[in-house]
Amino acid sequence: MSVLPFLRIYAPLNALLAATGLVAVAALTTPDMSGRSRLALAAVLAVIWGVYLLQLAETLLKRRAG
Helix, strand or coil, rough: CCHHHHCCCHHHHHHHHHHHHHHHHHHHHCCCCHHHEEEEEHHHHHHHHHHHHHHHHHHHHHHHEE
């Protein structure tokens, strides 16, 4: 059985990213939030997705090389 690539992220870092993402998504549902706050939260989510995409790319490159 293969391991999903995102499970290879260091567990505490993965938990931190997941918790931060959940808080950001929950905060984005607040109706009276300023545009700057929404932009900042969207940027946080983009960084989190970027980390996961880099991890996935690294895993795929390792599999292709080895």
